[in-house]
Amino acid sequence: MTEKKTALIVSAHAADFVWRCGGAIALHAELGYNVTVACLSYGERGESARLWKEGKTLDEVKSIRKSEAEAAAKALGVHDLVEFDLGDYPMDFTRDDRMKLVQVMRDVQPSFMMSHSRWDPYNSDHMNTTQIVLECRATAQAWGHNPGEKVLGAPQVYLFEPHQTEQMGWKPSVFLDITPVWEKKKAAMEAMNGQVHLWEYYTRVAQQRANHFKRNSGGMSGGRDCKYAEGFESIFPRTVDEL
Amino acid sequence: MTEKKTALIVSAHAADFVWRCGGAIALHAELGYNVTVACLSYGERGESARLWKEGKTLDEVKSIRKSEAEAAAKALGVHDLVEFDLGDYPMDFTRDDRMKLVQVMRDVQPSFMMSHSRWDPYNSDHMNTTQIVLECRATAQAWGHNPGEKVLGAPQVYLFEPHQTEQMGWKPSVFLDITPVWEKKKAAMEAMNGQVHLWEYYTRVAQQRANHFKRNSGGMSGGRDCKYAEGFESIFPRTVDEL
Amino acid sequence: MTEKKTALIVSAHAADFVWRCGGAIALHAELGYNVTVACLSYGERGESARLWKEGKTLDEVKSIRKSEAEAAAKALGVHDLVEFDLGDYPMDFTRDDRMKLVQVMRDVQPSFMMSHSRWDPYNSDHMNTTQIVLECRATAQAWGHNPGEKVLGAPQVYLFEPHQTEQMGWKPSVFLDITPVWEKKKAAMEAMNGQVHLWEYYTRVAQQRANHFKRNSGGMSGGRDCKYAEGFESIFPRTVDEL
Amino acid sequence: MTEKKTALIVSAHAADFVWRCGGAIALHAELGYNVTVACLSYGERGESARLWKEGKTLDEVKSIRKSEAEAAAKALGVHDLVEFDLGDYPMDFTRDDRMKLVQVMRDVQPSFMMSHSRWDPYNSDHMNTTQIVLECRATAQAWGHNPGEKVLGAPQVYLFEPHQTEQMGWKPSVFLDITPVWEKKKAAMEAMNGQVHLWEYYTRVAQQRANHFKRNSGGMSGGRDCKYAEGFESIFPRTVDEL
Amino acid sequence: MTEKKTALIVSAHAADFVWRCGGAIALHAELGYNVTVACLSYGERGESARLWKEGKTLDEVKSIRKSEAEAAAKALGVHDLVEFDLGDYPMDFTRDDRMKLVQVMRDVQPSFMMSHSRWDPYNSDHMNTTQIVLECRATAQAWGHNPGEKVLGAPQVYLFEPHQTEQMGWKPSVFLDITPVWEKKKAAMEAMNGQVHLWEYYTRVAQQRANHFKRNSGGMSGGRDCKYAEGFESIFPRTVDEL
């Protein structure tokens, strides 16, 4: 536990935290947050097609993906990369796995958390992860779970941008300007060598979201300038003193 | 136009702005906003049952409702109460009526606007108002509408709490703590003599929303104290530099 | 006004009340209700293809459809068939048209009303009718509308079954056993000579809904026997003393 | 099995059946129903913050919660309180647990059942319970499950009111007047000493729902008087002989 | 693996593939597809009420249902009927069960797949099956799952028609004309002796869908003739070179 503000990202596969919220991580790290990434798997089976085509073994793939994830985390300024190594496609969660995630939530005491969209017909690992995050959030809030520990408060859960947003029923409620940290996100993406084809894709995502940032900050008359942005959907209502 | 921050509330009937966002008005007035209320009708036909039962004429009802609305507006610190007098149940909008609302939007240049829920099977005036607000917002943003005037930016539109929220498909995305201005909202509600039965109802609404404020600000472990709150649904995404 | 229970059906075109709720009309007539049907048009342009193919003129088509509607109404035991003759495809509603419907609602003081589904991409007349029904219901409830008249209470609005239910987003919340009055519905359908192809279609609809009646009254183990049924979606919550 | 009408409430935690449907239980008990409550856990970990803050042990918390639940059940006139003791936060369901719930359904042969909302991002125990209830309902209907036993019919499943209804996507389809049994619900709530802060909250819920009862039973012109009510969402369509 | 086009149907219970997509199977078989049916259970417990009422044992019921399913498959021209024998009501899926289904997907390499609706409050087996199908599809696409095997492409998943479509939130996006193979579907249905009451029901379903086929192929003016059709909901977007 720390006096610094903290955030917790739960990423089903090694690279999700890079493509989907690398900018948010880097930005909040610069703002002084300790950002922890819970990386549930290396995405070794389902997100490493290039490596498998090259004939790598499972251990080699995992080792390469692990190195890439760690390099990306470093580029983004991640405070702590917690590797669960649950395996992917499919990702099953034992009670122990879930208790471990509860413990991370309690240790980090995040101001906010991030995870995947609620529905993803292309990728059950993603939607199952979000169910588990919500379950673990409730357990971490329970006074009777490991009594004596500091219980979790009520951190917002942001759902980061999935592939093919409309098919996932994902609707962004907030756009974050990540222009100041774009070079860091770019470096992190370039650390993921197995998925080179996604570099340009997620660069364009960030440019389109910047357009949306401008439109929503100022209408057709302009709005605030922004070159790169990320979008997030909030699950819970906000509590404020001024609108 | 002014250097002060501004807000614009569009209220179908005279009392809607009191029950549904009186706290938000009073709070932002205290925060230094000039809050304009566009009151589209006095609610003379549909929301003044007591007066009609007493045998009042239409002119008498309108006059009483007008006085009450003005008293309530004063209690809340409303900067400007713009009375459209469109008639209610049903409320029809001519092109001129809509252009007048566009002009109010341009004159006020609000930081945010407020209106009714999108769907209301009990009250077509409410849902039609919101459609018109969205249409007028787009017209006010158009550079070719009354060229030379300052066009509208992209103010958020908050949908205030309808009666029987679940039937309206209304889901709050933000809770506002109105405890500091509760006495003002109470005074404004008490200015609406024709609807005494609603005083207690909307007091309880504010108390329940305060419970939700606490839960969402701190979970089962407590959260920030709050005695009265109001909830709002945002239509548009926010644009931020920190989550 | 009457001491008898009453119901009001709002049918965009002459035959809608036959196909979609003829059983409910006949059944409630037998139960002692006075059932009024507000028939907004004869469906002369859009639902009389056979007559047009035969070279009939507009007046002839309307006259035939009017006769058929009256014969069907008689077969069902309709108490009052109020013909608005608004024209169809498209159906536009002036303020006078709407005030006339409000008056019918006040005169009838129905225990329940019926109208079309909320959404119908195939048929704007249908969905526009429902919007108008909701608007008129609110006006009829307003104490200041024609003060002195008895205001409308809060009758349920049932949405009767559209064609291609799934495309209309219509979901039945109640199934009504119309077996006892099936012969009357059959006779009414057979009065609609211009749409012979629909007789078998709506007979099968009634048989399928009977299957759903059985399933929902008794599960896989049987349920109450039922040969013909109609389904309806309720807009408003019910209020009860026993579940 | 009994000739009396019966109902079955499935409550994830010890107090849910009190806050969410205590009135329905007491009312139907007075109407002559035997009401069984399947209490899946004591809510010992997640809904007993005060006891944990006082330093109680798990056994002590469970014992206290058990006593409170039994006292509340008695106050409400519960016929049978079946305690599953599955543990909470998270609540996992083995196949044996589910078979036990199936057996309760078959033994009780309820006219209707009750459970939690389908979605609850704050509380996975709640939404998982509803999934299990639906699964067990289907198993209890299967003729090949424990052949020879009387299979379950098709009882309605009412979803009782969750906290923060709009976030759960819960929409009431029926309001029940619980005014005649309010003192019993009040007594049952007061038996739950660990959650004193909820007494006033759920009293206000009942008062707000009474307002909705009135509005839906009679519109703006009055409606039937009602001081306390509970709302429920039906999952299945009803089958009726009169609307 | 084969040069022929292939399809894969995943049917929770023995008869689902007959009622829900028997026409699609027979039609594609005639078109030259090898159609594989993965039959997860015989529906022995939940869909064989008549047999249980006759006092059959579990083994007898399974044996009869197995014979019927095989006869129906033969009538439809099924290429391969893969029997999983997982048991029904409830149907649980071990990791091995899922891996077996992944293997079937890889072996078949289907052009399209079929499964149940996403939501079914009456039948958890159905909706759980669809979740598993989506999960297994993703696993079968993963290059690191059994490396060296041919990975699965991106076959469409069609959801076949459930009972009571509106309650399941199922919306057909495509209608298939099965008139040319109706006699085969009829024969297959008649092979299911335990569910005689469903023969007429699903015949009417096919006739109603034929009406929808006609309406959507040609409007009120006619459309292409069609006597029997089946409807399907697509989960994924199509990719085309002409609209």
Added chain:
Amino acid sequence: MTEKKTALIVSAHAADFVWRCGGAIALHAELGYNVTVACLSYGERGESARLWKEGKTLDEVKSIRKSEAEAAAKALGVHDLVEFDLGDYPMDFTRDDRMKLVQVMRDVQPSFMMSHSRWDPYNSDHMNTTQIVLECRATAQAWGHNPGEKVLGAPQVYLFEPHQTEQMGWKPSVFLDITPVWEKKKAAMEAMNGQVHLWEYYTRVAQQRANHFKRNSGGMSGGRDCKYAEGFESIFPRTVDEL
């Protein structure tokens, strides 16, 4: 009327048909379709900010926009550009306007039509246009509307891609490969000089949709190559002889 296949695009503002379906137009023109564009306004007030900032008059703006639209239409191979000149922001539709659109539909007898998304809180002109298209489609299908004319069949209505798809509730059901005609779409976009900032935006849209095309045509393992695509949402079900 013509023996050639035809399509009809209904575009609220002059440039919508370029950004949103320029590729589909050019592609189908190359495939031999006569593509008609009904351009309801020049987008003179709301989509010409640059021209207004330069001090142009309304007539000048309209004239420039008209020229640009015609140049773009030519670049795309549009067969007929029907200019309605209804004015924009807000766009109101008289009965005559609607009858004119009905006439265009009947004259063109399109194989498919295109219009805007159903919901657009940013742009009422867009969503109102779609309502009118659906209404006019139904009128054009009515045998009694201008009897003697050939009635409209049942053309699919594709909703083209709006800005900020997720906010509009727009979900693509089909992706069209427009790579072969990309240079034509590019030329058409470059004809719209008033909205230079959108050239790059819609280029990226086409590149992202190409990625989705690939993913949906072949999964993670590749899919068919595609450099530029457009996405569309279908309103109506398809009717087919093979899946």
